[in-house]
Amino acid sequence: MGKVRVYELAKNMGLENKDLLAKLEEAGIDVASHSSSLAEEDLRKFEDFVNPPVQKIEEARIKPGIIRRRRTVVREPVEQTPVAAEDTVTVAANEKAEPSVTAEVDTPEPEEIPQPEEQKVTPPAIEPPVVESVEEVASPVATTNEAQAESEPEIKAEAVTTSKKEVKTEVKVDADKPKVSEKKVAETEAVATDKGKKEKPPVVERATGDRAKILGRVELPQTPPHGQRKTRNSARPARQDARPARAGERPGGRPAARPGTAPTGRTPARPGSTPSRGNKRVDPAPLAPLEQPLPEKEGRNKKRNKGRRGDNNDNQDGRVSRRGRRVEVFEPGRAGQKKKRGGKNSKQAKHTEVTVSKAIKRIVRISDSITVGELAKRMGVKANELIAELMRQGSMVTINHPLDYESAAILAAEFNHEVENVAFDEETILEVEPSKEAEDNVEDLEVRPPVVTIMGHVDHGKTSLLDAIREANVTEGEAGGITQHIGAYDVELDGKKVTFLDTPGHEAFTAMRARGAGVTDIVILVVAADDGVMPQTKEAISHSKAAGVPMIVAVNKIDKPDANPEKVKQELTEFELVPEEWGGDTIFVEVSAKQQTNLDTLLEMILLQAEVLELKANPNKRAKGSIVEARLDKGRGPIATVLVQDGTLKIGDAIVAGLHYGRVRSMTTATGSQVKEAGPSFPVEVTGLGGVPNAGDTFHAVENEKAAKDVSHHRQSKQREIDLSRNSKVSLDQLFEKMQQGVVEELSVIVKADVQGSLEAVRDALEKLSTDACRLNIIHTGVGGISESDITLATASNAIVLGFNVRPETKAKVLAEVEKVDIRLYSVIYDAVNDIRDAMEGLLAPTLKEKELGRVEIRDTFHVSRVGTIAGCFVVEGKIIRNAQTRLVRDNVVVWQGKLSSLKRFKDDVKEVGNGYECGIGLEKYNDIKIGDVLEVFEIEEVKTSL
Ligand SMILES: Nc1nc2c(ncn2[C@@H]2O[C@H](COP(=O)(O)OP(=O)(O)OP(=O)(O)O)[C@@H](O)[C@H]2O)c(=O)[nH]1
Numbered sequence: 001m002g003k004v005r006v007y008e009l010a011k012n013m014g015l016e017n018k019d020l021l022a023k024l025e026e027a028g029i030d031v032a033s034h035s036s037s038l039a040e041e042d043l044r045k046f047e048d049f050v051n052p053p054v055q056k057i058e059e060a061r062i063k064p065g066i067i068r069r070r071r072t073v074v075r076e077p078v079e080q081t082p083v084a085a086e087d088t089v090t091v092a093a094n095e096k097a098e099p100s101v102t103a104e105v106d107t108p109e110p111e112e113i114p115q116p117e118e119q120k121v122t123p124p125a126i127e128p129p130v131v132e133s134v135e136e137v138a139s140p141v142a143t144t145n146e147a148q149a150e151s152e153p154e155i156k157a158e159a160v161t162t163s164k165k166e167v168k169t170e171v172k173v174d175a176d177k178p179k180v181s182e183k184k185v186a187e188t189e190a191v192a193t194d195k196g197k198k199e200k201p202p203v204v205e206r207a208t209g210d211r212a213k214i215l216g217r218v219e220l221p222q223t224p225p226h227g228q229r230k231t232r233n234s235a236r237p238a239r240q241d242a243r244p245a246r247a248g249e250r251p252g253g254r255p256a257a258r259p260g261t262a263p264t265g266r267t268p269a270r271p272g273s274t275p276s277r278g279n280k281r282v283d284p285a286p287l288a289p290l291e292q293p294l295p296e297k298e299g300r301n302k303k304r305n306k307g308r309r310g311d312n313n314d315n316q317d318g319r320v321s322r323r324g325r326r327v328e329v330f331e332p333g334r335a336g337q338k339k340k341r342g343g344k345n346s347k348q349a350k351h352t353e354v355t356v357s358k359a360i361k362r363i364v365r366i367s368d369s370i371t372v373g374e375l376a377k378r379m380g381v382k383a384n385e386l387i388a389e390l391m392r393q394g395s396m397v398t399i400n401h402p403l404d405y406e407s408a409a410i411l412a413a414e415f416n417h418e419v420e421n422v423a424f425d426e427e428t429i430l431e432v433e434p435s436k437e438a439e440d441n442v443e444d445l446e447v448r449p450p451v452v453t454i455m456g457h458v459d460h461g462k463t464s465l466l467d468a469i470r471e472a473n474v475t476e477g478e479a480g481g482i483t484q485h486i487g488a489y490d491v492e493l494d495g496k497k498v499t500f501l502d503t504p505g506h507e508a509f510t511a512m513r514a515r516g517a518g519v520t521d522i523v524i525l526v527v528a529a530d531d532g533v534m535p536q537t538k539e540a541i542s543h544s545k546a547a548g549v550p551m552i553v554a555v556n557k558i559d560k561p562d563a564n565p566e567k568v569k570q571e572l573t574e575f576e577l578v579p580e581e582w583g584g585d586t587i588f589v590e591v592s593a594k595q596q597t598n599l600d601t602l603l604e605m606i607l608l609q610a611e612v613l614e615l616k617a618n619p620n621k622r623a624k625g626s627i628v629e630a631r632l633d634k635g636r637g638p639i640a641t642v643l644v645q646d647g648t649l650k651i652g653d654a655i656v657a658g659l660h661y662g663r664v665r666s667m668t669t670a671t672g673s674q675v676k677e678a679g680p681s682f683p684v685e686v687t688g689l690g691g692v693p694n695a696g697d698t699f700h701a702v703e704n705e706k707a708a709k710d711v712s713h714h715r716q717s718k719q720r721e722i723d724l725s726r727n728s729k730v731s732l733d734q735l736f737e738k739m740q741q742g743v744v745e746e747l748s749v750i751v752k753a754d755v756q757g758s759l760e761a762v763r764d765a766l767e768k769l770s771t772d773a774c775r776l777n778i779i780h781t782g783v784g785g786i787s788e789s790d791i792t793l794a795t796a797s798n799a800i801v802l803g804f805n806v807r808p809e810t811k812a813k814v815l816a817e818v819e820k821v822d823i824r825l826y827s828v829i830y831d832a833v834n835d836i837r838d839a840m841e842g843l844l845a846p847t848l849k850e851k852e853l854g855r856v857e858i859r860d861t862f863h864v865s866r867v868g869t870i871a872g873c874f875v876v877e878g879k880i881i882r883n884a885q886t887r888l889v890r891d892n893v894v895v896w897q898g899k900l901s902s903l904k905r906f907k908d909d910v911k912e913v914g915n916g917y918e919c920g921i922g923l924e925k926y927n928d929i930k931i932g933d934v935l936e937v938f939e940i941e942e943v944k945t946s947l
Pocket residue numbers: 456457458459460461462463464465475481482483504556557558559560591592593594595
């Protein structure tokens with residue numbers, strides 16, 4: 001509030017300046033002249049001096065251009081009788097009221113000019129008398145203010161509706177009525193004075209200096225009663241009464257004093273006004289009971305008041321709200337809780353409307369899985385309830401925890417809901433579900449040609465044998481005489497067909513198997529009679545066994561003078577491949593690819609084996625099969641060699657192959673001829689796919705292109721998920737955890753060692769570890785470094801690879817990282833056995849992980865007397881560090897491990913040498929260094945095992 005000058009006050013009071021100066025002097029207020037300012041204190045003092053209530057009313061003033069709130073200046077509470085709640089219009093103080101309510105009138109309205117006037121209202125300690133009617137009272141409260149005031153629940157007493165410039169309201173005070181706010185009393189007094197009626201409320205205590213603030217005297221405009229208004233007011237109760245009073249506001253729109261509180265002299269925000277300049281908004285309080293109609297104007301603050309009205313309407317007393325023109329009875333004890341309770345109850349009211357949704361609405365459709373939060377939302381229950389239920393069932397989950405279909409169904413059932421899985425049903429579209437498979441009648445099935453894969457060691461004659469069988473010389477056309485890609489060919493013998501897959505080795509076979517394509521029916525194991533069983537022969541055996549495919553052994557090159565088929569047979573018995581003539585069940589055929597000896601016998605044996613296998617398929621349905629190989633042709637687009645395994649593929653068929661789909665545009669056989677159909681076990685080259693699938697992917701002909709597209713898109717999205725969480729391979733770290741989950745019941749192991757003796761020892765030790773909980777299955781052992789083929793086998797068989805004094809080839813290492821194959825390298829068998837035992841018991845110790853620092857190739861060696869052998873080296877990867885651990889590897893086998901004795905660049909000793917530089921290296925106490933050896937530089941890190 002600003003200061004008021006004497007002349008302003010005099011003007012407002014209708015006094016001459018000199019008269020006012022005299023009065024001021026009389027009141028003990030020292031002022032120099034009429035232009036002197038009166039401080040708040042002075043005004044208050046002067047007010048006390050002047051005092052009459054009527055004068056107080058007049059003290060409210062209106063400045064031109066400024067809209068002021070009308071506030072009662074009554075400062076003393078009137079002695080009142082307690083509230084009679086029923087049938088009276090009661091104005092009560094806010095229970096939460098502060099000790100002293102001082103309303104500041106100068107709170108600016110958003111749209112209006114700020115009002116500097118400030119009035120102080122002393123709270124009544126007791127209830128004011130009832131205001132029954134209102135006489136004309138000039139009120140500074142503008143309509144807008146009233147509307148605003150209405151919005152404030154703190155206000156209990158009625159404010160007066162006025163125009164911006166002048167306000168007239170009739171107030172009648174009925175002394176018989178026990179209650180009325182002191183404001184109203186003050187108003188009444190004022191009105192009485194103005195109108196000369198001198199009708200006073202029963203008791204009105206004067207405001208005191210410390211309980212009310214007089215901001216200045218206002219000469220109330222002596223506007224004659226407005227006819228209309230008067231008429232209206234006389235016709236019905238005054239608006240002051242009509243509107244529920246707000247807490248902290250007295251009748252006439254002034255803030256009500258708060259009960260039981262002492263004045264503080266502080267000037268809090270005026271209830272009903274926007275807080276400004278640090279004024280605090282008074283807490284909402286219940287509405288005072290009124291039996292009056294609502295004020296007609298709700299004006300400009302409508303928007304802002306919206307929410308609060310809502311609160312008021314939630315009146316829990318069952319009394320009529322302002323809006324509803326219902327009586328509200330203030331109950332002090334409930335004042336502070338009213339709003340809150342109203343809100344709560346309103347919620348409760350919603351809850352009580354228990355409606356049982358239709359059965360159709362109680363079905364939650366999910367796609368394979370759903371999060372707890374989403375399920376709760378769809379069922380219309382709180383997520384907490386679901387979480388609580390899950391906890392009760394023993395699962396500690398969060399709101400984002402995904403639930404699979406079964407879990408969601410069980411949970412939903414608890415809440416009287418059903419869950420329907422509407423996941424994309426690929427199997428239905430592809431018609432591959434077992435029930436449909438079973439639909440094939442026996443009479444529909446026809447014998448199909450066997451699909452044969454030839455495997456064996458390098459140069460043992462695989463391609464030559466196939467060529468000889470096909471009577472075509474593919475070998476000559478191949479670069480360097482080595483098979484470059486997988487091809488599929490079919491040959492005929494006595495009207496019976498055999499389909500051959502020409503693979504460059506078992507890697508492709510296993511790679512296809514790893515993708516789920518169990519294409520091969522029979523494996524021809526080619527072993528050169530002059531060479532015997534070689535490492536890749538063993539690998540081929542392991543791969544075939546892992547796939548469960550029967551083998552026919554073709555002992556090749558028997559035309560060679562040093563051929564020794566018996567030796568081959570003997571060697572193969574070690575791998576449980578025992579010839580029939582020796583009491584076994586393996587078919588052995590001695591052949592010569594070069595001289596085409598015994599090829600028919602081999603084919604006969606293949607057909608015989610096929611008969612035993614009873615290979616049949618139904619050609620009269622949509623085709624499905626596998627991709628043997630695929631490539632992108634610049635002119636023809638993606639080309640895939642497909643092997644039909646069931647049904648018949650036709651030109652124009654919509655197909656989905658792996659992640660891609662398309663329509664069959666053309667089909668070409670191995671001999672280059674175009675065909676319109678391809679039946680079971682028939683390999684053809686297909687064009688028309690939208691992308692290049694992977695070898696080993698399955699393909700399906702579907703009803704139409706849209707279905708193919710849907711499946712393709714679905715697979716692509718799934719593939720993305722898989723790529724994101726590619727961690728499904730078993731590892732020793734997770735073994736125990738997976739055993740606990742029942743995911744792993746068998747640990748497949750591939751063992752590679754530097755010498756045969758180690759392999760035997762490892763095999764024996766590991767077999768002893770086999771338990772009921774986890775069976776150890778050694779699927780392959782071999783001497784030498786860990787090859788790519790070992791990794792593909794591990795991938796297909798979900799195995800781990802153990803290496804003893806051997807290293808993985810670079811390609812194998814990369815592949816293992818991609819395929820997440822766990823490779824464990826040891827130099828002591830005991831350590832490996834311990835690790836596996838600990839892993840099975842869930843006690844795996846921290847893993848000592850090797851961090852590779854660099855690789856160095858040894859390109860020359862020098863002998864230096866009294867020093868030993870010095871290696872002339874080239875750093876091909878990373879760097880070599882003088883003090884790092886070093887391993888000397890020869891043909892992927894570790895031959896030495898230790899530290900460097902010297903590291904030099906030219907003649908200088910250096911600490912490290914980086915990639916692409918030459919250096920001289922001496923190994924500590926080791927001289928057997930050879931050109932072509934590799935030095936691996938590494939350090940050991942301890943990685944905590946996570947179970
Ligand atoms: N004497 C003799 N030589 C053969 C016979 N079969 C193959 N060879 C020769 O052995 C060499 C290797 O034959 P391939 O058919 O290329 O052997 P592969 O196993 O297919 O070799 P990769 O494609 O490198 O895996 C060739 O020089 C053939 O001529 C045979 O029955 N007798």
